[in-house]
Amino acid sequence: MTRYWRLFKDSTLLYSFGRDKVAMASFSVLLLLVVLSFSSPLIAPFDPYDPAGIDIMDSDIPPSWQEEGDPRFTLGTDAQGRDMLSTMLYGTRISITIGLFAVLLQSVLGILLGLAAGYFGGRIDSFLMRLADIQLSFSTLMVAIVVLAVFQASFGTELYNDLAIFMLILVIGIAEWPQYARTVRASVLAEKKKEYVDAVRVIGLGSRRIMLRHILPNTLSPILVISTVQVANAIMSEAALSFLGLGMPVNKPSLGSLINSGFEYILSGSWWITAFPAIVLVILVLVINLLGDWLRDVLNPKLYKN
Amino acid sequence: MALLEVKGLEVKFPMRHGELTALRDVSFSLDKGERLGIVGESGAGKSVAAFAILNLIGRPGYISNGEIIFEGSDLAKMNARQIRSIRGNRINMIFQDPMMTLNPVLTIGTQMIECLQTHMNLNREQARERSIEKLRQVQIPSPEDRIDQYPHELSGGMRQRVVIAIALLTDPSVIIADEPTTALDVTIQAEIMELLLSLCEDNDVALMLITHDLGVVSQVTQRTIVMYAGRVVEEGPTRRIVENARHPYTHGLIDALPERTAPGMRLNQIPGVMPSLAAIPTGCSFNPRCEHVMDVCRSEQPGYVTDGEFRVACHWVAGREQQK
Amino acid sequence: MIAFLVRRFGQALVVMFVISLISFSIQDNLGDPLREMVGQSVSEAERQALRDEMGLNDPFLVQYWRFLKKAVRGDLGDSYFFKKPALDVILEKFPATMELVIGATLIILFLSIPIGVYCAINPRSWFTKLMMGMSIVGISIPVFLTAIMLIYLFSIGLGWLPSFGRGETTMIGFWETGFLTRDGLLHLILPSIALSSIMLPLFIRLIRSEMMEVLEQDYIRFAWAKGLSRTRIWFLHALKNTLLPVITVGGVQIGTMIAYTILTETVFQWPGMGFLFLEAVNRVDTPLIIAYLIVVGVIFVITNTLVDLIYGLVNPTVRLAGGQA
16 A cells, blocks of 8 residues: 555656646645535535425525625525525535546446457457447437436436436446547557567466456556546536436436526526526536646547547 | 858757757768768767758757858758748758658649749649659659559558659759658668669759668768767768778677678677767767777767868777877 | 448438337337327227227337338327427428527637637647637536526627527528528527537647647658748648548537537527427427437438548548548
8 A cells, every 4th residue: 555655656647736736726626626515414504405494485585795695695595595505515516426426337338348349359349339439429418318308208207306316327327438448449459469468368367367457557547537527528418418407306406407497597687596506517627627638638648539 | 162061050959957959060061963871870860960951840949059051051040931942942851751751631743743833933734744754753653643643542662752753853952861761661672772862863963861771871872971969970981981980889880780790690789879868978978888988088078080081079089090 | 432322321221220219119108199199088998999090009010110101201290289290390490400500610610720720830829828728618618508608698788699589580492591681690699609619619629639740740841841831831731631530520529519409599599409309308299309319310310421421522541432441
């Protein structure tokens, strides 16, 4: 353990992180958002999931620094009388959770299929890659919209609302596997050409062990770069789906569904219901993207290109 | 007067931690129709020297000192417009890898005609005629058809012929060939070199041949420059250099030639590697690899010992000269 | 060429087959068609009789075949809500979506290429740094948020531009266009900007990085050595090579673009196919959902074929007949 820690401490990654102000700032903001949102049950002034704690009379109150503001609700309340700050904290937690789990699913699926395609080659390879092409050209968002629309229509809204978080993770997770699969496959093909894979095969290690022990570590840096960007993309996709009413329901809102519910009131002047979650969403996605950019510059992996 | 005269050329690359000097005090000259070889291991600065002549060093490198006098004017001091009228017109280049030199999405014809239209007052028809004529000179079969093809439809050898044809299009007075045959199949290397040589002779073009292969240089050129770590270490008539090299580095290069080794024996090699530009040793830059190294070599950079057309930068050689 | 078309046709058949299967299974699973048609008051026996008559009790393959036969003739059933053939309803809205996409595509084309090329040629200029900074922010703002911000700023705040609908339109044959009137064009501005807002920075970054890579190639150095002018090197030698991967990515992005039209149309209440589709989802108007899927499938096939053709025209190393050389 200490050995790995020392390796990490001496790595170029940490060195360049310490010299890059944008990366450091992005990381701090991200860390802050994650810590705050995941401790929301402890720090949020209200519990937005508890109907008893919500008074409809409190609805539509502007932020506290405005004239009609209420000191109890720092960032105002939404149309149902929920405290914006608390609802946003919980919502950010949902958005980040969906993003992380969706990417986890994507990467596991993509890495396995990519390893299989690259290692076995032949028909398996061409079948998987053709499948990846088709899926990519249909775009995640399009596939997700259609699938979720169909599910919502056939489940009925109520059941769907209970399952929404799993459905979102599943749909976003499954739809984006080609990103990983292509990159991993390209790395496997490149690694396969190198002598050392032949060498370990001569020693007599099985093909599965070769893949896991030798090829996988070499594909780590492209996977890390992709994953960062993909978390940002997954959060964006989730927000878009929720905004269309196909994602998280109003009583358990993510940032996207909060923006959706606020959009109806933006014309009547209640800008804060839309604006605050929007700012949080953009900052969240932006800092992840900035970290992704920085990682790409530092690790400079050979990413798959069309 | 020499056709091209390079005097005290110095090229620097600004880096994050100070500047790297890629070329130091490089001087040589080229006469009309003369064939000059520039030899050295990779990293010796041969290509930088070639690109510097046409002010084509990739950013952020720049010429920090020296003169490049060509037909009476200094190329190093020309503005972008003036130097463009020299490039591809009076001084042309041939690159190493013909697979990478031609633009893959433009036809051979387009890539030839654009040169002629840039530098000579020809209309499209005349330019096309002249291009076909040059393709015929480099022995490309049915040039009328080939001219409308794309590079990928031609073999490597064919492509290098096309590159040579492009280099000859404008009747230049100098051709700089940077390892023109290294990337080709061994079987056609000699053929292409023969073609280049005979075309230069026929058209009275001066040839600057840059290569790591002293064997090729000895067959083709009249004079040779040996470079090491961005500096000229030895210069002289090719024959004298090959038969009677004086700098220990040149000796090493010659001993490393396969024909110098008896069949079945191990090839000779110079121990160690060329230093990187960031870590050039003080004194003579060759001193860590030199078998004749002396104390002075580690502290003082050797000056040139001149003997007629012959010059060499080496403390050891200088010491032996004095003893005589 | 013929081989290319045949292969393309084969791929199109596969894609359409998959979509028809999905569509058909939606039709089977979403609600009960009988309830939509006769209401609750009919007895179970009568229902059964009607089911037989309509063929709802036939085996799966028979039903699917019947669905296919009708679909090929363009008969996808009547929309429950509009009481009109679903395909007609969708196709009526096609021009609105198409004009939105055209608007966004024009913005992307005319901005991304010059900006991307500039940034590649002048990597150290302040404008490049500004563009690179702005583009990463742009990529991080979801399309619907851009749309909302545009409305808030230019419609509600400044009152310069209309915020919803297509405004005044003109009929040219079956095509309802907003291009011909000032009002129609004004209505197009904000939605087009919103739709292009994520793709534009994406393409600027793509073109910049591809162009920078191309500028390092030997054939570009050779072009400099030939003494060609800067404009010729940048805009012919380099740009043509840069565009190859850009075209490929553009083809992949068509699907995303169509998905974004749903978002944009929703925010701007743009009466296009995407807006209609979302309404149909909320109303469980199955025939309309199916019609939308099939129309989108056809658009995919056609645009991807076009992209391939363009790629083949620009890249001489690809022979349309024989795949990649």
